[in-house]
Amino acid sequence: xxxxxxxxxxxxxxxxxxxxxxxxxxxxxxxxxxxxxxxxxxxxxxxxxxxxxxxxxxxxxxxxxxxxxxxxxxxxxxxxxxxxxxxxxxxxxxxxxxxxxxxxxxxxxxxxxxxxxxxxxxxxxxxxxxxxxxxxxxxxxxxxxxxxxxxxxxxxxxxxxxxxxxxxxxxxxxxxxxxxxxxxxxxxxxxxxxxxxxxxxxxxxxxxxxxxxxxxxxxxxxxxxxxxxxxxxxxxxxxxx
Numbered sequence: 024x025x026x027x028x029x030x031x032x033x034x035x036x037x038x039x040x041x042x043x044x045x046x047x048x049x050x051x052x053x054x055x056x057x058x059x060x061x062x063x064x065x066x067x068x069x070x071x072x073x074x075x076x077x078x079x080x081x082x083x084x085x086x087x088x089x090x091x092x093x094x095x096x097x098x099x100x101x102x103x104x105x106x107x108x109x110x111x112x113x114x115x116x117x118x119x120x121x122x123x124x125x126x127x128x129x130x131x132x133x134x135x136x137x138x139x140x141x142x143x144x145x146x147x148x149x150x151x152x153x154x155x156x157x158x159x160x161x162x163x164x165x166x167x168x169x170x171x172x173x174x175x176x177x178x179x180x181x182x183x184x185x186x187x188x189x190x191x192x193x194x195x196x197x198x199x200x201x202x203x204x205x206x207x208x209x210x211x212x213x214x215x216x217x218x219x220x221x222x223x224x225x226x227x228x229x230x231x232x233x234x235x236x237x238x239x240x241x242x243x244x245x246x247x248x249x250x251x252x253x254x255x256x257x258x259x260x261x262x263x264x
Contacts, residue, residue: 026241027051027054027055027240028244029056030052030101030243033057034057034060036092037060037061037072038105038106039062039105040063040069040103040105041063043232044235045061045063046232047232049072051240057101058096059071062075063077063106064078064079079129079134081136082136085136093144098144099141099144099151100151101154102137102138102141104133104137104154104156107130108125108126109209110125112213113167114167126170126174127173130177131178131181134155134178138185149192149194153185153196153197154197154242155181155197156199156239158172158200158201159262161177162176162256162264179254182198182254186252190251195248197242199255199257200256200257202220202258202262203229204232205229205230205232224261229259230257
């Protein structure tokens with residue numbers, strides 16, 4: 024069942040919106056009437072949305088893309104910080120520092136860079152919705168995903184801190200922390216790892232991108248106006264707190 028909200032007249036930016044969870048979020052935002060801009064390092068066309076090539080770790084690329092969005096729409100109502108990079112699955116001692124720097128860069132610094140430029144526009148309007156995509160790894164710390172876990176934990180803490188800084192406005196900042204979701208990102212880890220994730224899940228399956236997108240959409244709507252600084256699990260029962 025697809026649930027939609029009336030987001031007509033709203034302008035949304037979705038980072039990493041060309042694939043996986045981001046693409047599903049884009050589709051549901053478009054279906055709900057929002058004007059959607061995808062920022063992706065490797066953009067591909069998505070029906071009903073505009074797509075820009077943006078590396079979320081590059082401040083100038085963000086600035087240039089943002090200028091185009093504002094020139095066309097004059098406002099930004101919704102920001103979904105979804106761009107992510109999982110990296111290799113393996114022990115931290117064997118990790119190449121270049122790899123974990125990229126993981127931290129995309130998953131955490133990228134959230135900082137994008138939010139730092141978009142937030143002033145929302146603050147001038149006095150309202151907005153920011154949804155940061157974290158991970159179950161950030162709550163529990165998953166072995167063989169140490170850098171990714173650390174970056175996700177940073178996203179969670181950033182969400183809580185920023186929400187308190189903007190609570191004098193109608194800007195709401197929340198986080199969604201998925202467990203294993205059926206995406207190419209997860210499938211690349213290999214069948215043994217994926218099967219282990221499924222076996223560790225009380226529901227014995229991976230989540231779907233549409234299930235995550237439905238939660239994100241609700242957080243974009245007025246129905247969740249009293250939620251800010253919250254972390255919403257999407258883990259099939261795996262999350263322990």
